[in-house]
Amino acid sequence: MRLTKLKLAGFKSFVDPTMVALPGQLVGVVGPNGCGKSNIMDAVRWVLGESKASELRGESMQDVIFNGSSNRKPVSRASVELIFDNSLGRAMGQWSQYAELSVKRVLTRSGQSDYLINNIKVRRKDITDLFLGTGLGPRAYAIIGQGMISRIIEAKPDELRVFLEEAAGVTRYKERRKETEGRLADTRENLLRVEDIRLELAGQMERLEAQAAVARQYHQLNDELTLKQQVLWVLRRNEAKAEQQRFAMEIERAGTDLEGQTAALRDIEAQLEASREAHFAASDGVHQAQSDLFAVNADVARLETEIRHQRESGVQLESRLAQLEGEQQHWQEQAERLDMDEERWRELQLVAEGRQEQAQMKLEARQERLPMAEEAQAAAQEALNQQRAEMAKVEQALQVEQTHRSHAERTLQSIAQRRDRMEQERESLADPDTSELDLKTEELAEQQERLIALQDKLGAAQGELPQLEARRRELLEEVQAAVKDVADVRARRAALEQLQDRVQSGGKVGEWLCRHGLESRTPLWKRLEVDAGWEDAVEAVLRERLNAVSLEDPAALAALVDDKPAGKLTLLLSGAAEAPAGGLLGRIRCHEPALAGVLADWLHGIDGVDSMEAALQRRASLAPGQLLVTREGHLLSRHSLTLFAPDSAEHGLLERQREIEALAAALDDKQLAVETAQARLAEVEERIAAGQSDSQNLRRRTQEQQDRIHTLQMEVMRQNQILERIRERHAQIEQAAAELAAEEEVEQERLFIADEAIAQQRENLDALHARFAGVRARLEEADRALREEREALANVEREHREAQFSLREAEGKLAEVANNRVMSQRQLQRIADDLAQCRQTRENLQVEILEPKLQEALEQRVLREQALAAQREAMENATQALRQLEEQRLKIEQGLNPMRDRVGELRLKEQAAALNVEQLTAQLLEAGANEEVLAEQAQAFAGTKASSLQSSIGSLQKAILELGAVNLAALEELESATQRKQFLDDQAEDLNTAMETLENAIRRIDKETRDLLQATYDTVNRHFGELFPTLFGGGEARLVMTGDEILDAGVQITAQPPGKKNATIHLLSGGEKALTAIALVFAMFQLNPAPFCLLDEVDAPLDDSNTERFAEMVKRMSANTQFLFISHNKIAMEMAQQLVGVTMQESGVSRIVEVDIAEALRMREQVAA
Known part of the structure; x- marks a missing residue:
């Protein structure tokens, strides 16, 4: 990785953008003292990450920015860029893929320092990592500045070791070790946090384990309660089944007795039946005699009536015959009209059938012609579509050419506009005004002062929040504790109220109260106030009478006594009485006068004592019938002691009621405590929210201030860059003008080609339009023919439908005529029959014949009355015998009724037992009990009575109640906490492993x-x-x-x-x-x-001989390392392959003069030749 170029701008004395090319392995920098040679070394050290101003021979980092001279103003930014040849890929990390690397640093007056690699913003650490272990760095051994030689040789042992580490390339190991130590510290901190959480979780799990133990005990008791309850239901169901079977056997025995008495009754009934038959025979004789008499009387009456009727009927028959003859004439005329209608509709039917046949023939003909017209229209449409497709292709081609032409015109227009804009821009380019820059710089300083003030306020605001958070946590714990107390009290109260409600519902007694509409009556124990500590005493004396309810209507007592309840129950009758004070009654307060007399009766002669010792002392002085009761409920008389023990679920009613009232008062107090704690917590949270809001506001304002500062910094930087951009823009405008001229020539050629193509496509389109008109005319003709055919077909179809309608109408009318003819014939036949009958009846009227018959019937009636008297005497004798048998039967039946009632009662009991079986089975089904499993579990309770199980269930309910408030979610919370502990244990193990x-x-x-x-x-x-x-x-x-x-x-x-x-x-x-x-x-x-080495006048202390040896060694080492050295020594200059001269012709401004030694020698040889 070799250094090829060094670019400086605004760095110290290099105010103008300066590029130093470094093509050789030995580059010497020469120039007079004070011209800025060492600034090149400082620039390299600065761009490699030097952050200490003293190492760059300055007081602050702003000193590296050109600060102005006698002829120049200060600049706002300094930048240094190193260009490396990385064709061998020796750069580390992601930068190894680049053949050329650019490392740049930019600093502004605002203090913003940016590092860039290949114009990508990076961190200072990224620059350091790039050269890590190569000997390059701000203070590495590859950059030897002035005076550094003596500092190396006189360095302390620890400082000298740094150079050895850099040579060994262990700096990257030290960085890795530092990062690893950082991660190790973070891991230790995380482990401490995990341990704290584990410790806190252990305490939480300890509490949860206690709650879970209670929950498990609750589940265990509840499961046992459920099992025993279900077993109790099974035992009671078995008892009910046994009762059902017993009642069935008793029903069978009672039925046998009933059948015996019924057989005796049947014998009497048989005799009674014979007597009844005799009675019936006598009665029949009477009836027959009466019938005969009635028949004779009827004949007399009939004959008399018939004679009178025949005389009246003669008149009516004449009227009826006239009416029937009129109706006969009407229906004959109706038959004639029907014949005429039938003839007319048959003619219309023939005409409709002819019209239908003609319409059918026309319809078939039109249906045959329609497909031909449709095919002709489809062919014409296809031809038109083809023509349209050809026209669309031509129009598309024309549109494409027009698009090309439009694009060429727009491009030419754009070229002209761009040329105008460039001319305007060239004319408008001018030197920027620096006054705005000065104002921005002053504003930047003011904004930075404001930022410091905001940061101070933010620190003060954030300093108060931890104390408020600590107070909030304390109050939150207080609120949670108060809420837990409220929940405990509420749960205890709810459990007691539930138990009270369950006791008050009263099972079968409760059902009896509901059946008689007394379930809403308040029981006695709710209407009393008993002194504290005397509840057991009152319960021991009153016992089940505590559940007494008032009955306002004494008249209803008789009905209530007939329907006895399943348990003991006391009813309070209305009426007030004076209650004497003293005794146990003095421990009870009631505000209802009606109860005073009742309590006085019940508690008369009963006195309360505080202890058994006091009672024993008073025993001898007790009067007959007088009792003493202790606070514990023990009853003492003159001759006996009854020890009190809770033997029913009703025990503790008064004490529980008192505790419920106390819990209600305590609940109000604790609720008030919760609300007070919540108010304090809300106040602290409000203060926290206000503090956080203030901090957020200050952070926002700080961020906004930083944004404003950043904006100002960017504005200052922008204005500093304006001048450089102006120069660059001038060159770009000239180049763009030349490119625009070439582009304009190309677009003119494209415009000409597009015009020719458009003309050709328009000719083709005109020809296609002409052909398209003919094709469209043929299509219109085909459409018209098809439309006419469809209209004709529609007309024929309409005619066919009308003919069909006419035919159906004629057929319907003919059917109607036929129906009317049938009805007319039936009416004529009926009238003919009626006429014949009336004429026959008229002929049968014979009044003269009926009168002798009437005289004969009168004589016969006298004989029949005498026979009736004889038959009535015989029936009276039979009635007497029947009455005696009826008395015997009634006696037997009166004996049967109690037996039937007994059977009915037994059947009701059997049904009640069956109903109990069904109810208990339903309860087991509702509880989801498994009959088979329950049968196996019930074997453990073999021989146990239901009452014993009921007592055990009461004990379990009491045990569950004594558990108090149970956190049923404790098991799940404990499991969750256990899983979390396991997770934390695994995390701690992972952290230890890490x-x-x-x-x-x-x-x-x-x-x-x-x-x-x-x-x-x-x-x-x-x-x-x-x-x-x-x-x-x-x-x-x-x-x-x-x-x-x-x-x-x-x-x-x-x-x-x-x-x-x-x-x-x-x-x-x-x-x-x-x-x-x-x-x-x-x-x-x-x-x-190292990739390169910078030596700043290291040969200054050397004499010529030592300098020669130094130069020879540098030459040898330049085979692997590029050397850039500053020297005033001629011997050292001679070894350079390239000399870079630094001058300061303008005061305070350094400039570069490069000399290629090889090229200079060649030029000298050419001149010498």
Whole structure:
């Protein structure tokens, strides 16, 4: 990688853009003192990343920008660019693919410094990495400035080791080690954070494990409760099945008894049936006699009526005959009209059939002609489409040519406009006004001061946020604790209320209350206030009466007593009474007068004592019937002691109610505490939000200020670049004018070709248009013929449809005429029949014959009345016998009713048992119980009674209640926390592994560095020992380590010129020090040759003989390294292949004069020849 060009602009004394070409391996820079030669060395060091102004012989980095002279104004930016030949691909990293590399640095007065590689903005580190290990760098051994020779030789051991490391190329190892140490520190920090999280998680898991244990206990108790409840349901179902079977057997026995009595009843009923038959026979005789009498009476009445009726019927028949004759004439006329209609519609039917046949023939003819017309039209349409396609092609070609012509015209117009614009631009180009630049510079300084003030405010605003965050975390923990307390109290209260509601619902008693509309009545225990500590005493005395409900209507008692509840229940009857004070009653308060008398009755003679000792002391003085009750509920009389124990789910009603009320009050207090903590938290969060908003605002304003500063910097840079762009633009305008002239000539030629093509295409288009008119006329004729055919076909189809309609109409009318004829014939036949019947009836009227028959019937009626009297006497005797049998049957039936009731009652009980079985089965199904598994589990409860299971279930419910608030999500949270702990453990293990890997990497880097340094040290020491005698003509020199660890040890130089026994390097003269330093630098070069080497007057302390030896060595080393040296020594100048002269004809401004030595020698030889 060889340096080929050096470009400077605005850097120190090189104010004008200057390019230094470096084609050779030995380039000498010459010129008088103070002309700016060393500025070239400073420029190279600066572009390679030097950030210390003192190393560039300045007080600040702004000093590298040209600061003006007597004839020149200061400039706003400095830039230096190095051009390298990288055809061998020796550049490192992504830049190895480029054949040429450009490394550039730009600095503005605003302080903005940009690094670029191949015009791509990069970091300073990227520049350093590009030359890492090559000996190049801002302070590497390949750039030897003025006075640096003496500094090298007199450097401290640690400073001298830096040069050795650069020669060994271990700087990239040190960078890797530094990055690895950084990653190792980050890994340790991450591990500490992970350990903190693990520690916090361990405490959380400890709490969760306790909660999970409670949750598991809850699940265990709940599972056991569920199992026992289901087993209880199974036992009760089995009991219900047994009851159902028992009731079925009793039903069978009762049925047998019932059948026996029923058989006896059947015998009586058989006798009764015989008696009834006798009675029926007598009754039939009576009925027959009555019937005969009634028949005779009927005959008498009939004959009388018939005689009267026949006389009236004669008149009616004459009227009916006249009416029927009129109707007969009407229907005969209707038949004649139907004959005429039938004849007319048959003629119309014949005409319609003829019209249909003609229309069908026309339709078929038109349908045959239509396809021919369609084919002719399609052929004409196809011809027209082909003609249109040809015309479209020609029009497209014409359009293309017109597009070409338009494009050529637009291009020519654009060329003319561009030429005018360039002329206007050439005339308008002028030197920029620098007054605006000065104003922008002053504004930039003011904006930078404002930025510093904003940054100070931002730092102050951000400093308060950590304290507020800490306070917020404290308040958040307080709120969470208060919320947890509220949740615990609410859960305890909800559990107690749920238990109270479950107890109040009362099972079968609750069903009885619902059945009688009493479920909404408030139980007694809710209407009482008992002194604290006396709840058990009151419960022990009142027991199930605590659940008593009021009954306002005593009249309903009878109905309620008939339908007894499944458990004990007390009903309170209305009515107020005075309640005496004292005794246990004094421990109870109620605000309802109706309850005072009830409690007085129930608690009469019962007194409360604080302890059993006090009760025993008062036992002897108790009156008969008087009781003492302790706080624990134990009852003491004169002769007995009843110990109280909770034996039902109702136990604790009063105490639970008191606790519910206390929890409600506590819940309000804790809710208030939550709201207070939340208010404080909201206030702190508000302050945090305000602080964050202020910080955000300040950051935004700082960013805006930075943007403004950046804008100003860019504006200053832009104005500095305007002048350079003006010059470049002048050259571009001239070049563009020449290009425009050539482009205009080409476009004129294209315009001419396009005009000729357009004319040809227009001729072709005109011919096609002429042919298109004929084709279109033929298509129009074909369309007209097709349209006429379609219209004719439509007319024929319409005629065909009309003929069909007429034919169907005639056929319909004929059918209607036929139907009317049938109906007319039926009416005529009916009228004829009616006429015949009326005439026959008129002929049958014989009033004279009926009168003798009436006299005979009157005589027969007297005989029949005598027979009826005899039959009635016989029926009375049969009725007496039947009544006796009925009495016997009724007696047996009265005995059957209780037996039937018994059977019905047993069947109801059987149905109730079956209903219990169904309900329990439904409960098991609803609970999702597996019958087979449950049957196996129920074997463990063989022999256990249902009451025992119920008691066990109550104990389990109490145990679950005693667990308090249960975090059912604790198991899942614990599992999640366990997984997270496992993840953190894995992460910690990964971090430990990463730390071990990084430590191994550091050890490996140290080993490689140590081995490389040791080899470098040995090699450089050997080369140094060889070069020193070469430069001095004898003597010896070597490098000495100052420590045992080569990574930390310094390096000292021991040198003894020929004939000298000096103890230290400081005893050498200036020339000897210079030669020693040169020997050391060249020894490093032989190990790791840098791409190029800059030497700034290193030969100044040397005499001619030493200079010659120095020059010879440089020549030898130039085979591998490019040398750019500054010298005033003629001997050194003679070895240069190219001389670069630096002059300062204009005060304060350096300029370059290049001299190619080989070319100059050739010119001299040509002149001499």
